[in-house]
Amino acid sequence: MSTLEIKDLHVSIDTEQGTKEILKGVSLIIRTGETHAIMGPNGSGKSTLASTIAGHPRYNVTSGTITLDGEDVLAMSVDQRARAGVFLAMQYPVEVPGVSMTNFLRTAKTAIDGEAPKLRTWTKDVKAAMAQLRIDADFTQRNVNEGFSGGEKKRVEILQLELFKPKFAILDETDSGLDVDALKVVSEGVNRAHGEGNMGTLLITHYTRILRYIKPDFVHVFVDGQVVEEGGPELADRLEEEGYDRYATGAGAVTIAAADAAAQA
Amino acid sequence: MTDITTEKARIGAPSAQPFINGFTEEGESLSPLNAAESKSPLAGEAVKRHSHGGGVGVPDSSRAGRLTSYKLADFKALTGMEEDWRFTPLKRLRGLHTEVLNGAAPSVSVTAPDSVKVETVGRDDRRIGSAAIPEDRVSANAWENFAEATVITVPSEVQVEGEVSVLLAGQGTEASAQHIVIVAEKFSKSVVVLDHQGTAVVSENVEILVEDGAQLTVISLQEWNDDAVHASSQQIKLGRDAKFKHIVVSLGGDLVRVTPSARFTAPGAEVELFGLYFADAGQHLEQRLFVDHAVANCKSNVLYKGALQGRNAHTVWVGDVLIRKEAEGTDTYEANRNLVLTDGARADSVPNLEIETGLIAGAGHASATGRFDDQHLFYLMARGIPEDVARRLVVRGFLNEIIQKINVPAIEERLTEAVERELAATNH
Numbered sequence: 193m194s195t196l197e198i199k200d201l202h203v204s205i206d207t208e209q210g211t212k213e214i215l216k217g218v219s220l221i222i223r224t225g226e227t228h229a230i231m232g233p234n235g236s237g238k239s240t241l242a243s244t245i246a247g248h249p250r251y252n253v254t255s256g257t258i259t260l261d262g263e264d265v266l267a268m269s270v271d272q273r274a275r276a277g278v279f280l281a282m283q284y285p286v287e288v289p290g291v292s293m294t295n296f297l298r299t300a301k302t303a304i305d306g307e308a309p310k311l312r313t314w315t316k317d318v319k320a321a322m323a324q325l326r327i328d329a330d331f332t333q334r335n336v337n338e339g340f341s342g343g344e345k346k347r348v349e350i351l352q353l354e355l356f357k358p359k360f361a362i363l364d365e366t367d368s369g370l371d372v373d374a375l376k377v378v379s380e381g382v383n384r385a386h387g388e389g390n391m392g393t394l395l396i397t398h399y400t401r402i403l404r405y406i407k408p409d410f411v412h413v414f415v416d417g418q419v420v421e422e423g424g425p426e427l428a429d430r431l432e433e434e435g436y437d438r439y440a441t442g443a444g445a446v447t448i449a450a451a452d453a454a455a456q457a
Numbered sequence: 458m459t460d461i462t463t464e465k466a467r468i469g470a471p472s473a474q475p476f477i478n479g480f481t482e483e484g485e486s487l488s489p490l491n492a493a494e495s496k497s498p499l500a501g502e503a504v505k506r507h508s509h510g511g512g513v514g515v516p517d518s519s520r521a522g523r524l525t526s527y528k529l530a531d532f533k534a535l536t537g538m539e540e541d542w543r544f545t546p547l548k549r550l551r552g553l554h555t556e557v558l559n560g561a562a563p564s565v566s567v568t569a570p571d572s573v574k575v576e577t578v579g580r581d582d583r584r585i586g587s588a589a590i591p592e593d594r595v596s597a598n599a600w601e602n603f604a605e606a607t608v609i610t611v612p613s614e615v616q617v618e619g620e621v622s623v624l625l626a627g628q629g630t631e632a633s634a635q636h637i638v639i640v641a642e643k644f645s646k647s648v649v650v651l652d653h654q655g656t657a658v659v660s661e662n663v664e665i666l667v668e669d670g671a672q673l674t675v676i677s678l679q680e681w682n683d684d685a686v687h688a689s690s691q692q693i694k695l696g697r698d699a700k701f702k703h704i705v706v707s708l709g710g711d712l713v714r715v716t717p718s719a720r721f722t723a724p725g726a727e728v729e730l731f732g733l734y735f736a737d738a739g740q741h742l743e744q745r746l747f748v749d750h751a752v753a754n755c756k757s758n759v760l761y762k763g764a765l766q767g768r769n770a771h772t773v774w775v776g777d778v779l780i781r782k783e784a785e786g787t788d789t790y791e792a793n794r795n796l797v798l799t800d801g802a803r804a805d806s807v808p809n810l811e812i813e814t815g816l817i818a819g820a821g822h823a824s825a826t827g828r829f830d831d832q833h834l835f836y837l838m839a840r841g842i843p844e845d846v847a848r849r850l851v852v853r854g855f856l857n858e859i860i861q862k863i864n865v866p867a868i869e870e871r872l873t874e875a876v877e878r879e880l881a882a883t884n885h
Contacts (some may be wrong), residue, residue: 203722227524246839247838247839248833248835249835269844269846270838270839271838271841271842271847273839273841274838274839274840274841280691280839282836285836286830286832286833286835286836288833288836288850288851288854289854289855289858291850291853291854291857293790295850296837296840296850299850300837300841300842303840303842303843303846304840352840356840356841371557
């Protein structure tokens with residue numbers, strides 16, 4: 193049983209116009225076996241939270257803490273966090289030219305486990321996981337994410353989730369850009385990983401659609417860098433009907449959207 | 458931390474020529490010049506035996522106007538101010554541009570299947586000059602001084618299994634001249650490896666004739682010792698529907714300057730020019746290539762990738778692509794990517810694209826010099842891979858893109874190992 197605890201987290205980024213605060217005091221506790229959905233409009237800071245937990249250097253934590261079973265996550269480097277059991281399925285997985293999937297998966301697995309996986313079972317595991325996610329076998333020969341479609345990249349993120357077996361999975365808008373078939377395949381993968389009982393899941397999404405396939409235990413609504421409402425799965429249903437309009441805060445949200453856009457430029 | 462600049466190079470002439478009719482300052486407007494006078498697969502040759510500045514109507518600033526001649530005397534002494542020498546430290550050429558090149562040239566030993574003809578010939582052999590004409594003083598100096606040439610001929614319609622291996626072993630530091638001729642006759646298919654090793658101070662001319670329908674790959678490996686100085690003009694002349702792949706790999710040597718020029722003489726031909734270089738502290742690795750689209754419906758694709766590490770590691774890449782007025786239907790792309798691994802290294806990258814007709818299939822150029830891509834690094838580290846391992850993985854990956862194109866397993870393996878050694882040298 194593990195606990196990922198985020199306490200009063202404040203995060204800012206540097207832009208040409210100066211420092212922008214994006215997260216304005218976020219607190220969350222995720223335990224093994226739980227699925228938390230974070231929902232919110234564009235620019236509310238959802239993805240910033242995901243990247244901050246993973247340790248992306250663009251985001252500066254100005255105050256607050258993140259701990260994993262009491263260990264200070266913020267003191268860890270990006271790779272240490274991953275080895276400690278944090279996995280971020282990225283919204284925009286980057287292409288790494290020249291590094292083959294085979295080589296990449298084995299190198300990462302070796303780093304995370306602290307020892308090289310046994311070649312025979314590893315190859316079998318990779319093949320089986322790929323088949324379940326309906327990823328062509330020849331992808332292993334291709335370079336990491338190179339020339340993959342948006343849907344293929346997301347499946348490959350979930351492939352890694354299933355192979356690396358993290359303590360906590362953070363899915364950053366994994367559902368965006370997926371058609372229904374791909375969404376089902378990806379959701380099944382997440383459910384399989386979650387179903388093993390050793391993982392907590394933080395699901396970040398703009399849409400309620402994925403929540404038909406992945407059932408959250410808790411739903412948190414993010415607006416303007418803060419959690420404005422929390423509840424059970426029924427909150428997602430309500431959002432589906434009403435949208436985010438009732439949380440509209442006017443100018444604040446617009447500012448964040450601009451800052452996000454600047455950060456991604 | 459990200460420090461990436463994507464330089465959109467000027468289209469057209471690089472030098473500060475005064476305003477020329479039809480050229481804007483950026484050289485973007487199509488040239489009104491009648492290129493009939495300059496239309497030639499060997500630039501000056503077809504215009505006249507030699508030329509001073511490309512003949513009638515061609516501005517000196519155009520690559521078409523580059524002086525070409527078999528005579529050393531036609532080239533002025535170098536000052537370092539010349540467009541094509543401005544990046545080269547002349548002091549380190551060890552006389553290749555000033556001395557009589559009568560030192561012992563690197564010994565040539567060729568390993569080839571029986572179907573391939575290998576000859577050592579004198580200066581008067583009719584094949585000398587069939588594909589090349591010197592484009593600079595150092596090349597002309599070698600042309601004037603070489604004693605004998607090695608001619609490798611792949612006869613018509615012969616498909617060579619395995620590769621033709623040419624070992625060029627340096628014989629010391631006396632300035633010398635070398636001449637190699639490779640002829641791929643009609644419809645032949647072959648791979649030739651020029652393997653430069655040891656210590657040498659040498660100016661080398663490599664003539665490569667790819668006849669109609671022939672497919673030829675030439676791999677030029679520069680794995681010299683640290684004290685070697687090497688200038689290599691590798692000129693390729695392509696017939697109708699010929700296919701040529703060139704892979705230039707420069708790893709060793711104090712100063713290495715490779716200048717490949719590919720010239721189309723008939724439609725339907727294709728060239729792929731690839732390069733890989735890895736410069737350590739103090740090394741100067743220069744590559745200047747020229748693709749002359751003088752006829753219609755030919756294709757060229759250029760990709761050079763370089764890594765640099767250590768103080769005063771210097772790489773130069775200049776890519777001149779000329780699409781002449783007659784070269785309608787041309788499809789061309791050239792790109793150079795550099796990865797700077799440490800402070801104190803310098804990568805110069807200049808893609809030049811001159812377009813004299815609008816009736817082309819495509820023309821593009823790109824250049825990017827960056828430090829490690831932080832996004833790559835973050836992705837790999839977010840998968841638990843430590844920073845140093847991730848960096849090695851990325852550099853290997855970066856250069857592997859070229860190595861993968863070689864398709865000769867033994868050489869791919871050897872180069873992978875060589876890159877590993879380079880990486881190990883600074884613990885990246």
